[in-house]
Amino acid sequence: MAKQYKSLHPIKYFRDYLAHDIRPDGRELTKYRPVIINANSVSTAEGSAIAKVGKTTVICGIKAELCQPKTETPTQGFLIPNLELPPLCSSKFKPGPPSDQAQVATKVIADIIENSGCINLQDLCISTEKLAWCLYADLVCLDHDGSIIDACLLALFTALKTVSLPKVEYNAELDSKNLQMDERTPFKLYNVPVSTTFAILDETVLMIDPTAEEENLCTGVVTIVIKDDELCSVLKPGGSPITEEKLVDCIKQSMERAKLLGKLIDTATQETNDEIDK
Amino acid sequence: MPVDLKRINGPENTVSYKLYTPSKTFKEELKCLFKSNNKRQDGRNSLEHRKMFIKTGIVSQAKGSAYLELGNTKVIVSVFDPREIPNKTDYSQKGVLYCEFKYATFSCPQRRNFQQDSEEKQNSIILKQSLEPAVCLHEFPNFQVDIYALILENDGSSLSAAVTCACVALAHASVPMYDLVTAVTMGVVDNQILMDPTLKEQQLCEVFDETDTKSDHGIIVTSFMSTHQQISQFYQTGNINLENISKSISISTDASGDIKLLIEKCIVNHVLKGANKSNEE
Amino acid sequence: MEDVLVCIPGQRLCLCDKKHISGQGTYERQGYLYSQLAGLVKIIEKEDGVQLIEVHSTQDQGLVPQQGDLVTVQITIINQQFAKCAIKCIGDTVLSRPYRGILRKEDLRATEKDKIEVYKSVRPGDIVLARVLPITEAHTYHLTTAENELGVVTAHSEGGHQMVPISWTEMQCTKTLVKQHRKVAKVLPEKPKQIVT
Numbered sequence: 001m002a003k004q005y006k007s008l009h010p011i012k013y014f015r016d017y018l019a020h021d022i023r024p025d026g027r028e029l030t031k032y033r034p035v036i037i038n039a040n041s042v043s044t045a046e047g048s049a050i051a052k053v054g055k056t057t058v059i060c061g062i063k064a065e066l067c068q069p070k071t072e073t074p075t076q077g078f079l080i081p082n083l084e085l086p087p088l089c090s091s092k093f094k095p096g097p098p099s100d101q102a103q104v105a106t107k108v109i110a111d112i113i114e115n116s117g118c119i120n121l122q123d124l125c126i127s128t129e130k131l132a133w134c135l136y137a138d139l140v141c142l143d144h145d146g147s148i149i150d151a152c153l154l155a156l157f158t159a160l161k162t163v164s165l166p167k168v169e170y171n172a173e174l175d176s177k178n179l180q181m182d183e184r185t186p187f188k189l190y191n192v193p194v195s196t197t198f199a200i201l202d203e204t205v206l207m208i209d210p211t212a213e214e215e216n217l218c219t220g221v222v223t224i225v226i227k228d229d230e231l232c233s234v235l236k237p238g239g240s241p242i243t244e245e246k247l248v249d250c251i252k253q254s255m256e257r258a259k260l261l262g263k264l265i266d267t268a269t270q271e272t273n274d275e276i277d278k
Numbered sequence: 279m280p281v282d283l284k285r286i287n288g289p290e291n292t293v294s295y296k297l298y299t300p301s302k303t304f305k306e307e308l309k310c311l312f313k314s315n316n317k318r319q320d321g322r323n324s325l326e327h328r329k330m331f332i333k334t335g336i337v338s339q340a341k342g343s344a345y346l347e348l349g350n351t352k353v354i355v356s357v358f359d360p361r362e363i364p365n366k367t368d369y370s371q372k373g374v375l376y377c378e379f380k381y382a383t384f385s386c387p388q389r390r391n392f393q394q395d396s397e398e399k400q401n402s403i404i405l406k407q408s409l410e411p412a413v414c415l416h417e418f419p420n421f422q423v424d425i426y427a428l429i430l431e432n433d434g435s436s437l438s439a440a441v442t443c444a445c446v447a448l449a450h451a452s453v454p455m456y457d458l459v460t461a462v463t464m465g466v467v468d469n470q471i472l473m474d475p476t477l478k479e480q481q482l483c484e485v486f487d488e489t490d491t492k493s494d495h496g497i498i499v500t501s502f503m504s505t506h507q508q509i510s511q512f513y514q515t516g517n518i519n520l521e522n523i524s525k526s527i528s529i530s531t532d533a534s535g536d537i538k539l540l541i542e543k544c545i546v547n548h549v550l551k552g553a554n555k556s557n558e559e
Numbered sequence: 560m561e562d563v564l565v566c567i568p569g570q571r572l573c574l575c576d577k578k579h580i581s582g583q584g585t586y587e588r589q590g591y592l593y594s595q596l597a598g599l600v601k602i603i604e605k606e607d608g609v610q611l612i613e614v615h616s617t618q619d620q621g622l623v624p625q626q627g628d629l630v631t632v633q634i635t636i637i638n639q640q641f642a643k644c645a646i647k648c649i650g651d652t653v654l655s656r657p658y659r660g661i662l663r664k665e666d667l668r669a670t671e672k673d674k675i676e677v678y679k680s681v682r683p684g685d686i687v688l689a690r691v692l693p694i695t696e697a698h699t700y701h702l703t704t705a706e707n708e709l710g711v712v713t714a715h716s717e718g719g720h721q722m723v724p725i726s727w728t729e730m731q732c733t734k735t736l737v738k739q740h741r742k743v744a745k746v747l748p749e750k751p752k753q754i755v756t
Contacts, residue, residue: 003653042431045417046385055338061384065292080288088426090339090358136293138383145335177298359656418623452616454595457569505569545567545597552617
């Protein structure tokens with residue numbers, strides 16, 4: 001019976017739940033889903049990680065390639081993030097070029113990387129004007145069940161933490177490259193931004209870490225990015241307005257969760273680094 | 279190559295650093311195929327299949343899904359509800375399967391493109407042809423069932439892994455089928471048959487050695503329906519003599535039977551779990 | 560959980576003869592019955608000791624509407640000739656992906672077909688009980704509400720309030736008391752589950 005009701009009157013169904021301060025999946029409004037992170041899952045990539053936030057699953061693989069730096073920025077390498085939302089992950093997406101949602105999310109992730117100062121592109125330069133590393137960070141969503149940015153950032157930064165690059169001996173005069181595969185230097189991350197998404201309904205109800213269903217029915221979302229106990233960025237793409245107190249409340253909740261997420265990334269990378277040491 | 283405006287593009291002309299690492303010649307590689315004790319590099323006999331791991335219900339948003347690990351090869355397949363065939367005006371008596379086979383960009387030693395390349399397109403078609411004879415297409419006229427296969431890591435035999443995984447995902451989505459399809463890859467190089475080759479072995483099998491035109495090389499992918507003892511798809515490249523082909527087929531159909539036992543177990547587990555759940559309700 | 564028979568697609572179930580008939584989820588081939596699905600075997604005893612063998616999946620099966628099925632639809636667009644709708648449920652089964660259906664003007668009710676007007680029968684957003692007509696070459700499902708039990712079950716007035724039926728052609732808003740024309744379904748008492756408000 002409940003299933004018919006849900007299909008025919010989804011909004012009413014949803015509000016009936018919220019009237020009792022509980023969500024359709026049984027969570028309270030301020031309760032987030034369990035997070036699992038696994039590092040170094042794909043051996044063909046230089047660095048990789050899978051992050052699961054509830055059912056939402058994102059895999060990140062990082063490929064390192066060599067290229068010539070741009071003339072405008074001769075001392076910088078590249079980090080190119082791209083998020084794929086393939087039709088595999090949800091029936092919402094169709095085969096073909098990236099959907100608008102994928103393009104927007106890709107841009108959001110690229111902005112977070114740039115604004116947070118978590119990496120220094122100069123670390124990726126091997127020889128000024130001649131040779132630099134280009135890291136392709138490809139994120140693929142395997143299961144889309146809401147809060148996709150949160151899962152993406154977890155996967156991306158865990159993967160970046162596991163990247164180590166071989167030493168390159170470059171002779172600029174001869175243009176010869178020689179790689180020392182055994183001598184690897186880990187890629188340096190200056191900080192690790194993590195995000196928390198909230199869904200807003202009617203300007204009053206706030207839900208942390210919404211599922212895809214909740215995101216669809218709600219009137220707006222807010223994503224708050226935190227790095228090193230500081231606010232990094234707040235994303236609120238349209239939707240219903242939100243009061244200042246509510247926003248402060250969101251930030252507080254994100255701050256608390258960010259600590260936990262940061263620890264989780266550390267443990268995930270620690271485990272794999274230990275394995276490599278053995 | 280037209281510029282992809284919908285993604286963030288890297289600089290032009292990036293090259294894999296692996297080009298600058300020392301590499302061996304074909305002959306040297308061929309010598310390394312077997313270790314001194316006649317075992318392969320990963321310790322298997324030449325006709326031994328790698329260990330397989332299967333799990334259903336990986337993608338919560340899909341009707342059916344499965345994840346398969348074959349050594350280091352990792353495949354994820356999801357299947358969706360029948361939907362109307364897009365851009366079609368006439369009526370078709372039979373349903374249609376739509377298959378998409380994709381390597382994740384980071385799944386191979388060389389970085390792949392986002393768009394499907396010709397190899398992926400060909401594999402999509404083989405995947406479709408392997409599954410079509412097994413699915414009861416007349417049960418959903420005028421509709422199409424979408425099957426998406428994504429290779430997360432390619433360590434050889436990824437096509438056969440995708441076929442087997444797709445079949446489990448179809449069963450999980452309760453799409454009516456006549457039989458379960460299982461696929462096995464065989465590699466032939468230097469007149470030796472290797473079952474379930476790794477990526478390195480597979481690459482050696484695909485090389486055409488100009489200095490030695492007599493010995494066989496190639497890849498055979500056989501999709502087999504065990505209950506009815508029928509081959510649903512057969513794909514072969516390279517140049518292999520008839521004797522080796524028939525030998526490979528009989529070996530791979532035997533191996534298909536073993537794989538079927540494994541996926542049977544996995545599907546039965548899923549059914550029992552579902553039955554328990556509905557009992558509780 | 561005892562005595563369940565689990566089967567997988569392609570599994571041979573039994574001989575196919577006069578005593579064993581192939582039912583839902585099975586197929587017949589060269590004198591044997593095989594399963595089409597992964598699920599549980601259900602044996603239905605008929606008269607004369609005949610057994611109907613069926614296989615039922617433990618999860619919702621990917622149903623497609625068949626001729627004669629009772630479906631619950633939501634009206635999306637109306638015009639002078641027909642109303643377009645989304646099929647949400649087949650019988651009691653909820654579809655995860657709605658199918659497109661069409662309600663033609665002449666199929667809206669059984670009597671006075673020449674006087675039917677679409678906007679006086681259904682409006683966008685209405686929840687309607689309908690039956691699937693024989694499937695033709697056309698691409699969408701043709702539906703009918705030309706039965707007493709079929710028609711609008713839930714509707715909302717322009718103000719967004721619930722409306723209640725007051726006759727078989729009219730519904731009234733509970734708040735504003737505005738009356739609107741509808742082809743109202745006469746809900747059978749033994750099927751009270753069909754409507755949810």
